[in-house]
Amino acid sequence: MAAGGGAGSALFSGYRALGLYSNHLPHALRYHEKHREFYVTTAVGNRFHTYNVGKLGITAVSNSLAEDISCLAADRMLVFAAAGQEISAFARNKEVVHVYRGHTAEVRFLLPLGNHLISAAVDGTLIVWDVEAEEDYLRLTFDQVTFELSAMLHPSTYLNKVLLGSTQGVLQLWNIKTNKLLYTFSGWSAGVTVLTQSPAVDVVGVGLSSGKVIIHNIRLDKSLMTFTQDWGPVTTLAFRTDGPPIMAAGSPQGHIAFWDLERQQLASQQRHAHSGAVAAATFLHQQPLLITNASDNSIKVWIFDQSGGEARLLRSRQGHSAPPTYIRHHGNHGHDILSAGHDGTLQSFSCIHERFNKNLGRECARESDWDGIVACHRGHLVVTTWNYQRCTMGAHRLQPPRSQRDRALDVYATAVDITSCGNFAVVGLSSGHADVYNIQSGLHRGQYGDDAAHRGAVRGVAVDGLNQLTVTMGSDQHLRLWRFKSRQPVYDLELSAPPDRLRLHRDSGMLAIAMDDLTLNVFDLETRRVVRKFSGHWRKINDMAFSPDGRWLVTVAMDCTIRTWDVPTGCLVDCFQVDMAAVGLSFSPTGDFLATTHVNCLGVYLWSNKSLCNLVSLRPLPANYEPTTSVLPSSCPGQDEERLEEDTGANVDEYSSPEQLDSNLMTLSLLPESRWKNLLNLEIIKRRNKPKEPPRVPETAPFFLPTVAGLTPSFAHPETPLAETESKVVNFGVLAQKSKFYQTLESNSFEESCRLLREFSPSMVDIELRGLAPEAGGSSAILLAFLCMIDNMLTNRRDYDLAQAYLALFLKLHLRQLSADAIAVNALLRLLAQLEEGWAELQTAFHQSLCLLAYTKSALL
Numbered sequence: 013m014a015a016g017g018g019a020g021s022a023l024f025s026g027y028r029a030l031g032l033y034s035n036h037l038p039h040a041l042r043y044h045e046k047h048r049e050f051y052v053t054t055a056v057g058n059r060f061h062t063y064n065v066g067k068l069g070i071t072a073v074s075n076s077l078a079e080d081i082s083c084l085a086a087d088r089m090l091v092f093a094a095a096g097q098e099i100s101a102f103a104r105n106k107e108v109v110h111v112y113r114g115h116t117a118e119v120r121f122l123l124p125l126g127n128h129l130i131s132a133a134v135d136g137t138l139i140v141w142d143v144e145a146e147e148d149y150l151r152l153t154f155d156q157v158t159f160e161l162s163a164m165l166h167p168s169t170y171l172n173k174v175l176l177g178s179t180q181g182v183l184q185l186w187n188i189k190t191n192k193l194l195y196t197f198s199g200w201s202a203g204v205t206v207l208t209q210s211p212a213v214d215v216v217g218v219g220l221s222s223g224k225v226i227i228h229n230i231r232l233d234k235s236l237m238t239f240t241q242d243w244g245p246v247t248t249l250a251f252r253t254d255g256p257p258i259m260a261a262g263s264p265q266g267h268i269a270f271w272d273l274e275r276q277q278l279a280s281q282q283r284h285a286h287s288g289a290v291a292a293a294t295f296l297h298q299q300p301l302l303i304t305n306a307s308d309n310s311i312k313v314w315i316f317d318q319s320g321g322e323a324r325l326l327r328s329r330q331g332h333s334a335p336p337t338y339i340r341h342h343g344n345h346g347h348d349i350l351s352a353g354h355d356g357t358l359q360s361f362s363c364i365h366e367r368f369n370k371n372l373g374r375e376c377a378r379e380s381d382w383d384g385i386v387a388c389h390r391g392h393l394v395v396t397t398w399n400y401q402r403c404t405m406g407a408h409r410l411q412p413p414r415s416q417r418d419r420a421l422d423v424y425a426t427a428v429d430i431t432s433c434g435n436f437a438v439v440g441l442s443s444g445h446a447d448v449y450n451i452q453s454g455l456h457r458g459q460y461g462d463d464a465a466h467r468g469a470v471r472g473v474a475v476d477g478l479n480q481l482t483v484t485m486g487s488d489q490h491l492r493l494w495r496f497k498s499r500q501p502v503y504d505l506e507l508s509a510p511p512d513r514l515r516l517h518r519d520s521g522m523l524a525i526a527m528d529d530l531t532l533n534v535f536d537l538e539t540r541r542v543v544r545k546f547s548g549h550w551r552k553i554n555d556m557a558f559s560p561d562g563r564w565l566v567t568v569a570m571d572c573t574i575r576t577w578d579v580p581t582g583c584l585v586d587c588f589q590v591d592m593a594a595v596g597l598s599f600s601p602t603g604d605f606l607a608t609t610h611v612n613c614l615g616v617y618l619w620s621n622k623s624l625c626n627l628v629s630l631r632p633l634p635a636n637y638e639p640t641t642s643v644l645p646s647s648c649p650g651q652d653e654e655r656l657e658e659d660t661g662a663n664v665d666e667y668s669s670p671e672q673l674d675s676n677l678m679t680l681s682l683l684p685e686s687r688w689k690n691l692l693n694l695e696i697i698k699r700r701n702k703p704k705e706p707p708r709v710p711e712t713a714p715f716f717l718p719t720v721a722g723l724t725p726s727f728a729h730p731e732t733p734l735a736e737t738e739s740k741v742v743n744f745g746v747l748a749q750k751s752k753f754y755q756t757l758e759s760n761s762f763e764e765s766c767r768l769l770r771e772f773s774p775s776m777v778d779i780e781l782r783g784l785a786p787e788a789g790g791s792s793a794i795l796l797a798f799l800c801m802i803d804n805m806l807t808n809r810r811d812y813d814l815a816q817a818y819l820a821l822f823l824k825l826h827l828r829q830l831s832a833d834a835i836a837v838n839a840l841l842r843l844l845a846q847l848e849e850g851w852a853e854l855q856t857a858f859h860q861s862l863c864l865l866a867y868t869k870s871a872l873l
Contacts, residue, residue, distance in 0.1 A: 021588035022628055023576055024606055024619035026645030030349070030361040031331030031369075032056045032615040036307035038248065038292030040086035050296055053091055053105070054305050055081040059646060060093055062105040065296065065303060065313060068327050070366060072105035073647050085122035085129075090143070092129060094119035099131055101143065112141050114148050123164045123174065130174060130188070132161050138176075140188050150188055159184065165207035165216060167230060175216065175230065177204030183218075185230065197233060200226060208249040210259075217259065219246030225261050227273070237276050243267050250293040254300050256321065262290030266306060270323065280322045286310060287333050287355065301326070308333035308355075309614050330371060332359065336609045338555075339596040339616060342385075342400060346600035349607050350385065351616055358387060358398060361616050363605065370403045383408065383451055386437045388425035393418055395425050395439050397451060408454030410439060412447050427473045431496075432518060438482060440470025446484045448499070460484060460494045461501070471511055472525075476537060477518035483537070485511045485525065491535065503540050507533070512553060520562035522579065526553040532567065534579060546577050548584055548635075555597040557606075566606060568594035573639055574608070583632035589639045610644065617644050672810055678850065681811040687774060688817040692824060694778050753780050754790070757797040762804040766811060769818065781822055785829065792833055795826060799839045806846045819843070 034054040042051045050065040058080050062072040077095040085092045090109070091102040096118055101110035117135035124130075128149060129141040138161065140150035154161055163177035172189040181199030186192070206219035214231040225239040225246055243263035252258040257273035266286035272279040288308035295302050300316040302323060310330030314323040334354035342348040342360065348368070349361045362368035383397035383406035393415060397406035412418065418441070427440035436457070437449045444464035448457040459465070466486025474483040475496060482494040487510050493503040509529040516523050521537040530553065534544035551570035558565055564585075565577045572593045576586035596609035606619040622628050672679045681688075690697060750758075753772075756765040769777055784790040784798060802822075805815040823830075830836040 020640055020642045021574070021586055021619075022630065023586040023622055024574075024588070025622055026642065027605065027618040027620040028645050029615040029617050029647045030363070031309070031336075031351070031359070032647050033061065033309055033311050033329045033331055034291070034305040034307075035309070036289065036291055037081065037084055039294070039303065039305045039311070040084050040091065041294045041296075041303065042086050042088070042091075043297070045088075051105075052294075052303055052305075052311065053084060053086055054311060055084045055093070056647065057081070058095065060084060060091065060102075060105075061647060062091075063311065063329070065301070067367075068311060068313065068329050070647070074102055074106050075108060076646065082118055083120055083122045085124055087124035090124075092122050092124060094122055094131065097133070099129070099141075101129075110143065110146050112139075112146055114139055114151075121161065121164050123166060125166050125174070125188070128188070130164065132164065136161060150191055152186075152191075154178075158182075163204050163207040165209060167214070167216060168209050169213055175207060177207050177218070179203040179221075181220070183230075195230075195233070197228075197230070200224065203245075205245050205247065206249050208251065210251050211253050217249040217251065219249050219261065221245040223263075225249065225259070225271070227259075237273070239269075239271050239276075239278075241269050243269075247290050248293045248304075250295045250302065252295045252300075252302075252316075254295075254298045256316075258316075258321070260293050260295070260302060262293050262304070264289040266290060266308065268293065268304065268323075270321075280320065282314070282323055285312065285314075329366060329369075331361075332357065332614050335595075335612055335614060336616060337595050339598045339607055339609055341598050341600055341607070344601050346602040346604065349598060349616055351596075351609070352387065358385070360400070360403075363600075363618065370400075384430075384434055386410070386428050386430050386439075386451065388428045388439065391424050393424050393441070395428055395437070395449075397437075397454070408451070410437060410447075410449045410454060410456075412441075412445065412456055412459070418443060426470050429473045429475055431475045431479050432477050433479060436475075436479075438473045438475055440465070440473045440484060440486075442469040444468055444470060444486055444488075446470055446473055446482075458499055460492075460499050465492065465494075466490060472514035474514060474516035474523065476516070476521065481537060483514070483516065483523060485514055487511075491525070493537070493540070505535075505540075505542075513556070515556040515558065517558035517562045519560075520558075522558065522562055524556045524558065524565055526556060526567070530569075532556075532565070532577070534565065544577075544579055544582050546582070546584070548575060548587075549573070551593075554593070554595045557597045557599040559599055560601055560603045566597060566599060568597045568608065578630065578632075581632065584637070585630040585632060587633060587637060587639045589641045590644060591641060592644070613644070615647075619645070672808075675809065678809045678812045678854065681770065681814045683770065683814070688814055691774055691777060691817050691821045694774060750789075751780060751783065754783065754794065757784075757794055757801065760797065760800070762801040765801050766805060766814075770811070770814065777818070778821065781818070781825055784822075785826060792829075792836070795830065795833075796836060796839060798822060799836065799843065803839070803843060803846070806843070806850065809850075812850070 035056060037055040040053040044051060051062050052065055053060050053062050058077045060074045060081060061070055063070055077100060079095040081093045081095050083094040091105060093100050097115045099112040099119060100108045103109045115133045115137060117133040119131050119133050121132040127143055129143050132138045136154040136156050138152040139148045142149050159182060160179040161176055162179045165175045167173055167175055172187055174186050174188055176184045181202050181204060183197035183199060184193055185195045187194055200220060202220040202222035204218060205221050208217040210217055214229050216228055216230055218226040218228055223241045223244055223246060227236045229236055241261055241263060243265045245264060246261050247264060248262040250260045258279060259271045259273055261269045266284055266288055268282040268285045268290060270279045286306035286308045288306045290304055290306045293302060293304045302314040305311045309332060310328060312328040313326045315326040316323050318324060332353040332355055336351040336353035338352045340350050342350045347363050351359050351361060360370040383399045385398035385400055386395060387398060388395045393411055395410040397408045399406055423441050423443045425439055426442050429438050435451060437451055438446060440446045444466040446460040446465040450457055465484045466488050468487030470484055470486050472485045479496050482496050485491045489507045489510050491505040491507055492501060494501055509527040512526045512528050514523055514525050523535040523537060525533045525535060530549050532546040533542050536543045549569040549571055553567055553569045556565060556567045563579055565579055567575050570593045573587055573589050574594060575584060578585045592610040592613055594608045594610050598607045604621055604624055608617050753765060753768045782788055784794050802815050802819050805811055
């Protein structure tokens with residue numbers, strides 16, 4: 013019987029996702045009258061993000077829906093998102109306030125219209141909803157054979173009218189209040205892909221699947237002009253409203269064409285505006301700004317300020333258009349993450365704020381003097397360098413002198429590493445060669461081995477932190493150590509199985525090796541032997557990462573698990589499962605976050621390290637442990653707290669340290685030295701701190717509540733007037749009123765007496781001890797009781813520092829009184845014996861520790 017799985021991860025919790033901005037759905041644009049600013053809303057999975065157009069800074073992330081969003085629309089107050097067969101209305105860009113249920117198929121189109129919402133599903137059903145009542149006002153059903161709905165538009169000034177387009181090319185104008193078909197447009201023998209209102213009344217733009225754009229007058233049913241683009245179907249249309257009669261048309265290739273409606277010709281074009289299909293383009297009202305989003309996970313704002321009327325990119329937010337496969341933290345602060353993906357781009361994502369994100373580009377860049385990043389490309393022999401500060405690809409292309417022969421043999425780079433000083437790069441090839449290059453000059457400095465480093469493809473290279481050793485491993489099942497400078501072999505280890513990848517922790521010299529047999533080996537460069545072996549993954553291991561202190565090794569594999577191995581104990585201490593297998597992994601240099609990338613996911617996901625802030629109980633997990641699934645974090649920090657399950661260590665009782673570890677140990681009070689160290693010098697301190705002049709009361713003193721002096725401030729109670737029957741003659745009993753500390757000593761409550769003294773200030777302790785004298789209202793019995801309290805503290809070996817300080821002050825005040833009492837003298841002799849015995853034990857312990865420390869220092873030398 014398998015062991016029960018834990019509730020998620022005991023060590024990591026989902027924090028946020030980086031690099032998610034848009035998908036293939038058109039954006040929704042809103043204008044906030046109070047803020048006087050435009051906001052753009054884009055769909056990302058089962059949530060939507062809201063950005064201000066002014067800075068493209070994210071302002072809100074919605075709550076998650078049960079399914080991925082299939083359509084998005086917005087009006088002045090609400091944002092409508094369809095997920096599956098349900099439609100949700102969001103207020104304040106976050107909270108669901110209305111839910112509309114009635115469709116039996118997936119909703120694909122939404123159109124807000126006053127107090128109504130029009131929705132259409134893939135089965136041809138169109139429903140008009142009352143927004144506030146959440147009830148359907150009208151329901152239409154279209155025959156998919158003759159009229160398959162593909163676009164919707166509310167023509168300007170057409171009250172209660174909606175224009176519908178179809179894949180058959182036919183257009184219909186409906187009155188949704190009277191439920192009547194007003195007019196049918198014959199169309200242009202091509203499917204309608206988009207309908208957009210132009211600045212002119214009665215005139216709309218019609219985009220067709222054939223690539224044509226028709227400017228049509230729907231009142232006269234007359235086409236005014238026709239344009240044709242060669243890039244496939246028209247995906248979006250937008251009309252400029254700030255003066256020049258310009259129309260923008262998007263395409264599936266990511267190009268945008270700008271047409272001059274006055275001259276009826278192409279004004280300009282923006283090729284490769286996006287690397288994916290342009291989902292939507294919208295001109296801001298009375299502004300020369302165009303907002304576009306596309307399926308390449310990007311939002312862009314274009315401005316028309318060029319002399320020829322062309323558009324230039326003003327600002328953008330873009331992530332990977334294809335899933336990232338390799339991530340590493342850049343720098344020692346852990347704020348930036350380098351990410352490389354299938355889209356061929358190298359990007360940097362900031363864990364602090366999106367404005368610090370960088371796109372280092374693709375295959376062309378400016379020259380740089382000294383690059384700090386080296387990258388090998390799948391199936392290519394040439395290794396490229398990159399400059400992080402300039403966000404460009406470097407000028408150097410690292411390739412061996414035998415490059416012509418290697419190209420003929422179809423040799424390509426398989427592994428790369430950069431030295432800790434940043435001056436050299438080591439490149440492993442599929443031919444078994446391992447070469448060294450100087451990054452500043454790009455020159456080839458030599459190779460490891462006379463002929464080749466390995467007889468098979470090099471599957472991993474690494475250089476230690478001091479540039480003394482170079483590690484290479486190949487498919488020939490050999491792990492070899494080389495002198496970095498002389499490139500001579502030092503050590504050769506034959507592995508039990510072909511290795512797949514390696515990861516070196518330079519501070520500790522530990523080398524993690526993932527094998528083809530799905531096992532993990534940890535190799536120690538100092539002792540040059542395998543010190544740990546781990547097994548548990550049952551599919552290919554994709555990546556590994558050490559924690560900053562080298563204690564944990566985190567691994568991800570195609571079995572959709574993320575496992576944490578404790579290197580000192582050799583045990584699996586944490587394991588959790590994700591829906592999509594992780595392919596990339598990086599541990600922050602500061603240890604606060606774990607970053608992962610996953611199959612078919614465009615974002616970089618951050619997991620916070622719970623052990624930095626909370627007490628986490630990490631116990632070895634059994635071999636048959638079944639992990640539970642954790643949901644990937646969203647784009648907003650803290651959004652996943654609703655789904656966080658109970659911690660696996662929650663059932664473990666929280667450890668609380670006892671007041672005394674052992675009765676044979678001497679325990680200190682842990683009070684600050686200012687509370688007991690200066691008790692013998694209070695009079696000197698008071699004389700030094702005596703003010704030169706008496707305090708002056710201000711003429712207009714502010715009102716304040718009277719407080720009682722002490723370490724813990726408290727308000728004073730108002731004085732109660734004397735009763736008429738009470739005598740006003742002052743007697744000795746009133747002056748000799750006993751304090752609470754005095755009363756506890758009389759009742760032999762020594763534990764309580766000690767607790768009260770701990771709470772008193774040094775001045776209060778002095779006053780209390782002076783009050784024990786017979787002339788101050790005390791007695792000889794109470795003096796003996798205080799000595800018994802000190803004897804109790806020494807016997808229990810608790811508050812050893814306080815016992816010494818209180819006894820010293822007590823003897824300073826009452827030694828003459830005590831020396832005249834035989835009983836008190838015997839009590840003092842007993843205390844003296846206890847003090848001498850305790851000091852002898854402490855002195856012995858100190859001497860033993862000093863001797864051991866001196867021996868350790870000499871042995872290390």
